[in-house]
Amino acid sequence: MRRFFKSYRDILVYHDYGPLLLFWNIADLANNRVLWMSYGEALDNGMEWAYLQYALYFVVALGMLFSLPNIRSCSRFVGAYLLLYIFSTTKFVVNVISDPEFAVGEVGRALVVTGVYFSLWVWIYVKMRVEVMHKDLRG
């Protein structure tokens, strides 16, 4: 049983994030609302801030995709993505807490999924930064 869990730990520690990041990026870009919705539509629905947020996600994901071969630049984009993620999640949580009408639907499930995705991004970011540090130290 211990070996079974150790194999999961080994996957997290030793396996690479590159292919995952590549496929995730492509999926994230294709799924971004900026591609499927115009700014005018967002404005009509009172979603201009959300649209701006999606646009930022789009730019950062695009940067990540194109800087994938350069780990130093890519880690910066991943850091920016994480900050955006923290920003939008915090905003969501604050909205849920302060506005009971906002908290309709499966908030708990959404938060769990967000938490899992957040762990994924943190894992990728930490791995990248540690790799950059080791590269710097090796000179």
Added chain:
Amino acid sequence: MDKPTTTAAIVAAVTGVFSAGAFKFYEFMLKQKREVQQEEKAEQTLYRDDLIKRVENLETERDEHLQQIMDLMTEMAALKVEVGYMKRDNEVLRLKIDSMR
């Protein structure tokens, strides 16, 4: 900006600053660890490094001495030739003097 946006922006900024600080600290720790490891390694290989240095010095000296020997041999060969000519001239002069007597 509304309250949730402001709160979210503050939380994101604070997280960014703290994580940057944490990574800097981790980098510092990593550097310290590596320096200690390098010092330990240097201590372990002190005798070997000293021997390598001495061998390098001896090899340089040997090359210099070889060059000096080569120069000396060349000069000696030239002097030998010169002495040979002088001996022959001397013999010729001696014969001339003998014939004049």
